[in-house]
Amino acid sequence: MGDGENVVQKEFRVSLFERTKDKVNGKLMLGIEAFFSKPASYLKENWIEPMQAKHRGNYYHRRFRRVPTIDECLVDDQLCMYEANEQMKRDKMVDKQIVKHLKIRFDECRRKYQDGAQTRCYQTYEDWQNTREDFLVKWGDMPPQHSALDVYYKQVHRMIHERRQRENPENNQKSV
Amino acid sequence: RRISLSKVVRGDYPNFWGPGHIGVPRFGHRLKDYHFHDHILQYAWIAAVPVALMGLYSLYIGPAELKDIPEGYEPRHWEYYRTPVQRYMHKWLYQSYEQAYERNLHILDLKYRKAESKKKYWIVSNHMQTNFRYKGWYYLIDRRIEDVLMFDELQKKHGMFREYFYGRPPMDRSNPTDRHM
Numbered sequence: 444m445g446d447g448e449n450v451v452q453k454e455f456r457v458s459l460f461e462r463t464k465d466k467v468n469g470k471l472m473l474g475i476e477a478f479f480s481k482p483a484s485y486l487k488e489n490w491i492e493p494m495q496a497k498h499r500g501n502y503y504h505r506r507f508r509r510v511p512t513i514d515e516c517l518v519d520d521q522l523c524m525y526e527a528n529e530q531m532k533r534d535k536m537v538d539k540q541i542v543k544h545l546k547i548r549f550d551e552c553r554r555k556y557q558d559g560a561q562t563r564c565y566q567t568y569e570d571w572q573n574t575r576e577d578f579l580v581k582w583g584d585m586p587p588q589h590s591a592l593d594v595y596y597k598q599v600h601r602m603i604h605e606r607r608q609r610e611n612p613e614n615n616q617k618s619v
Numbered sequence: 620r621r622i623s624l625s626k627v628v629r630g631d632y633p634n635f636w637g638p639g640h641i642g643v644p645r646f647g648h649r650l651k652d653y654h655f656h657d658h659i660l661q662y663a664w665i666a667a668v669p670v671a672l673m674g675l676y677s678l679y680i681g682p683a684e685l686k687d688i689p690e691g692y693e694p695r696h697w698e699y700y701r702t703p704v705q706r707y708m709h710k711w712l713y714q715s716y717e718q719a720y721e722r723n724l725h726i727l728d729l730k731y732r733k734a735e736s737k738k739k740y741w742i743v744s745n746h747m748q749t750n751f752r753y754k755g756w757y758y759l760i761d762r763r764i765e766d767v768l769m770f771d772e773l774q775k776k777h778g779m780f781r782e783y784f785y786g787r788p789p790m791d792r793s794n795p796t797d798r799h800m
Contacts (some may be wrong), residue, residue: 495681502683502696502701505716521727529720 507533513591524591531591535582542578546570674705763790 510530516523549571552564580601587594639645680703688694696715697706709715766792 491681491702494679498679499681500683500698501686501704503686503688503699505699521731522724525724525727539664567732567775603671 513595527591531594538578538582540570544576545574677703677705767792 507530510526511523512530513524513527516527545567549564549567552567553560556563581598582594585597682703683698683701683706685701695710696717700706700709732763770789
């Protein structure tokens, strides 16, 4: 549907029975949750946090330098190839997490706008699907044990294909 | 001890080869149950002790806070982990990511050098085998190199080296690409 312009705004009134039901259910559920969480929160904030503050440490995220990629390596240079491979794996992990977080955003949006998700969550959906497509274009259809050379040659073949498409648009052959 | 009613009414039937029929009530052996529970508890205690110790250690010290790396400071490899148990393990037991990386690079370097030498040996050996009919002049080692090095060393030590036994000027080493042949 997705028709957000001509929506009819009707006035509605909830009955007393429904309102009491909402209050009781809300308070009941919140009460049950509080029964278990209040003691734990109290202990954590007043007893455990001060004890831990004296001995706790700091942790950091690793930072990696950029090393030469596989196209800048000499042939049979094993060290350069190893470092390029590791860098490729790290970049792939980063891209995977990006796609994952976009999906999480979409799901959170759907959870927030339950029935209005079709209209209000389309942007998140588009972001996720486009990023996913780009991820598959860059990293997909690889053999299970692939190296930086496989990824690089995929890019090379893709660029050659694009160039040929541009040069001869009448000779474009659609794959089966 | 109370006897469970279901066993009396339903007739907890015995195995096929035992005496009696399906309606005869059989009562379990209490001692067998206690013996089995003892075994289960002993098996659980083996894991429960280290888990409890690690839990108390974690509770006492607490998880670490995420911070930016300060300028001019290189964190140790265990300071990249959050929980105190992880930090302890990576500090005392495990080796760091950088260590494994450099070790792998070293191994690859050794293999690479060995492979390069083998390639050259194969080329030369193949050439010699294909040209075995040609005149095989032999090659002598160039002894002048040692003399030059000795001359340089003594020049450094004594200043001017008095050429009693050699009586020749030093070699022209202005062109470094010429091979000593």
